[in-house]
Amino acid sequence: MTKAILSSYIKKNTFIHKLNPLTKLIFLVAVIITVFAVKSFIYNLIIVLAIIPLAYSAKLLSKVFKPLRYLFIIFIVLYGIQSFLYPEKETILIDFGYGIAIWEEGVLFATIISLRLLAMIVHGYFFVLVTHPGDLVCSLRKIKFPYKFGYIVLSTLQVIPRVASQMETIIDAQKSRGLETKGSIANRLKAYSPLLGPLFLGSVQNVVERTIALESRAFSYETEKTSYRETYVRKKDKIIMASIVVFFTLYGVISWIL
Amino acid sequence: MDIVKFKNYSWKYSETDKYVLKNINLTIQQGEFLGIIGNVGSGRSTLCMSLLGLVPHLFYGKTKGELIVDDIVVKKAKISDLSSRVGLVLQSPDTQLTGAGTNVEEELAFGLENLGVPRREIIKKVDSMLKLLNLEQLRNRSPFELSGGQQQKVAIASVFIMEPKILVLDEPTAQLDPLGTEQVFSFIKKLAKKGTTIILNTQKIDYIAEFADRIAVVNKGRVVKVGETREILTNVELLRRNGISPTVFTKLSEELIKNRLYKGELAMTFGDAVKIMKKVKRK
Structure with a gap:
């Protein structure tokens, strides 16, 4: 991981x-x-x-x-x-x-x-x-920055490494099916292009699931939000x-x- | 008191031809632990998602009949109205973490922040939740660094901390290894003791045999049968007809009966099996 x-x-x-x-x-x-x-x-x-x-x-x-x-x-x-x-x-x-x-x-x-x-x-x-990004978002919210904007900043920082690890998984899966990832630059570029499809589709799928996770945390509940930090x-x-x-x-x- | 009422409820996704849920009639009592079992593609997940109003408010499609959750008519309500009453956790631990918190504490606090709970109360609740679930040593770790089992525990805890009246778990252990599964189930067992209504959709019937009050068997979009856990899980014929394999313990007792080593009721749990084995030995 x-x-x-x-x-x-x-x-x-x-x-x-x-x-x-x-x-x-x-x-x-x-x-x-x-x-x-x-x-x-x-x-x-x-x-x-x-x-x-x-x-x-x-x-x-x-x-x-x-x-x-x-x-x-x-x-x-x-x-x-x-x-x-x-x-x-x-x-x-x-x-x-x-x-x-x-x-x-x-x-x-x-x-x-x-x-x-x-x-x-x-x-x-x-x-x-x-x-600390958490502190930054917390203090921005205090001066009335939109709540959703804060979530975007924080989650992006954490989700990007997940996308990277997803990419690794896909590369491993493709390698085990005989994909060549070494050699000349042209070869390597060619090797990476078939990864984009699964990566993109996988990310979209994750977005749907994460939306559900957010909804079950009352993200769209309308009230004055509070902060733990x-x-x-x-x-x-x-x-x-x-x-x-x-x-x-x-x-x-x-x-x-x- | 009935907390969930399905009345002749049907649902069709806009991209499917057939109804995914067909004419469902099911009532769930407050404080009950209901297990949902069935084959792959039987509509169990859709059933779970309809409780939070994701069906029909997040996915497009067609509904018939009525679903009432905690006196709210789901069709007319918003997801946000339901989300303070119903907590839903899906199977993939990775996407069940929102990423709103930079560590486990904050991930737990996120739902409470959204509900506008005062900070002081959030701190108290987070502390007691971490203590209850023995997650204290993880509190300052990033949730994304944890193992799958731990992540799923955090995900479930961060929904449970919002004190929903109904906790819906949609195959929470489907992507976990045996150890992770064991951890998550013992954790769910602890939560069940708190009196929350729990609806657990799972394939791992060895586990729900231990602690579900009732079980609903779902097949091809219909609720085939609802009944007491023992009544359903020892009804081998019913299970097989609906593509479900009975627990290992049931199979063991079946085999013993076939070989005329034992006479009596079928086993369902580990405890039952031990009793039977003792009887067999005495003979």
């Missing part, structure tokens, strides 16, 4: 972990808005680097840069295209002759974009690492939320003035 993963949440007992999910969410939203609002990329670089003390205090410094592995290719493509082809060409950085050159504006543009991406991904991943917005959360808003507003303004 595959292990049920609950997103990537890592349980630790730190100040950041104990904050209300909404506080962390506001921080993430503020970061995303700011990286698009500030004028020069140095301000974005500061925001990206801010993850280091944050992750250190949450004891997650070694984990937080994990998604960068997948970003590497995107950065190469981004720099490759932008430094040669950025439309507002003025300053040549390196000239290869024959009209081919790396332009300074292009490099700058690629840097801005990649810093924005980097900030969003690193901070977004950090948010997922320090926030409890999250609190404490005084420190309110103070931090307010300071986040003030700080990032100032940060954005300063980037425009200086």
